[in-house]
Amino acid sequence: MAPNLRLSLSIFAVGFLIEAGVNAYDVLTGSSTGRTGEVLFIIGAFATVIGVTFLTIGRHEWNELHKQRVHHAHLTFLLTVLLGLAAAGPVAYYAYRASLAIPSWLAYEVGGAVAASLFFSFVLYAIIVHHLLGTTGRVILALALVAAIPVVGVVGYHIAGGLPTYLTTVRSSPTKVVALIEPVATYLSYMFLAYGLFAVAFIDAHRRVAKGLPAADGGIPSAVPSRPS
Numbered sequence: 001m002a003p004n005l006r007l008s009l010s011i012f013a014v015g016f017l018i019e020a021g022v023n024a025y026d027v028l029t030g031s032s033t034g035r036t037g038e039v040l041f042i043i044g045a046f047a048t049v050i051g052v053t054f055l056t057i058g059r060h061e062w063n064e065l066h067k068q069r070v071h072h073a074h075l076t077f078l079l080t081v082l083l084g085l086a087a088a089g090p091v092a093y094y095a096y097r098a099s100l101a102i103p104s105w106l107a108y109e110v111g112g113a114v115a116a117s118l119f120f121s122f123v124l125y126a127i128i129v130h131h132l133l134g135t136t137g138r139v140i141l142a143l144a145l146v147a148a149i150p151v152v153g154v155v156g157y158h159i160a161g162g163l164p165t166y167l168t169t170v171r172s173s174p175t176k177v178v179a180l181i182e183p184v185a186t187y188l189s190y191m192f193l194a195y196g197l198f199a200v201a202f203i204d205a206h207r208r209v210a211k212g213l214p215a216a217d218g219g220i221p222s223a224v225p226s227r228p229s
Helices: 003-029 034-057 064-095 106-132 135-172 174-211
Strands: none
Touching (some): 003 174, 064 135, 106 174
């Protein structure tokens, strides 16, 4: 029943479990590095893109409410990407225009955009799975979002505080930037709790879809809309 939907949920869940495990290991051992951050970003981005792709392919497995949520997921994914570009674009511009003075507002804009992009990536996951869960699953989902808030806030704050130094360094010696941002990447390791809770929520959603269990609002997660003759 609903093979594309279940496959999408499985992909997301595996991605969350990997990231939660690696993050927890880094927190316990203090071994977080810039390369770990890069690997985690790639895993998360890959799982998100592939998962949303299978959701799109499996639109026929959803009822009209679920199709609307897929549409909302696409819009949220686009917003997340745009926020990422809003952070990266000004940095690239001022980093390679050494003759320009760095405006005071840039640090707040970049730090805020990074924090918002990270948080909306979690909102995206919540939109995808919310309607497939019962009451307990939705509580777990809410706790995952709450757990992510302080981490994205700290990351955004430190990026904003260190941005002038980052830009000055990249203008003079780009190879040193990785060492400068490693402490910021370390904070992302504390996402292990949010990722773990999301993994639990997505696994529960997969179980409910497989059994055709109703959601908390009474809808059937895997219902296929009837087609007019």
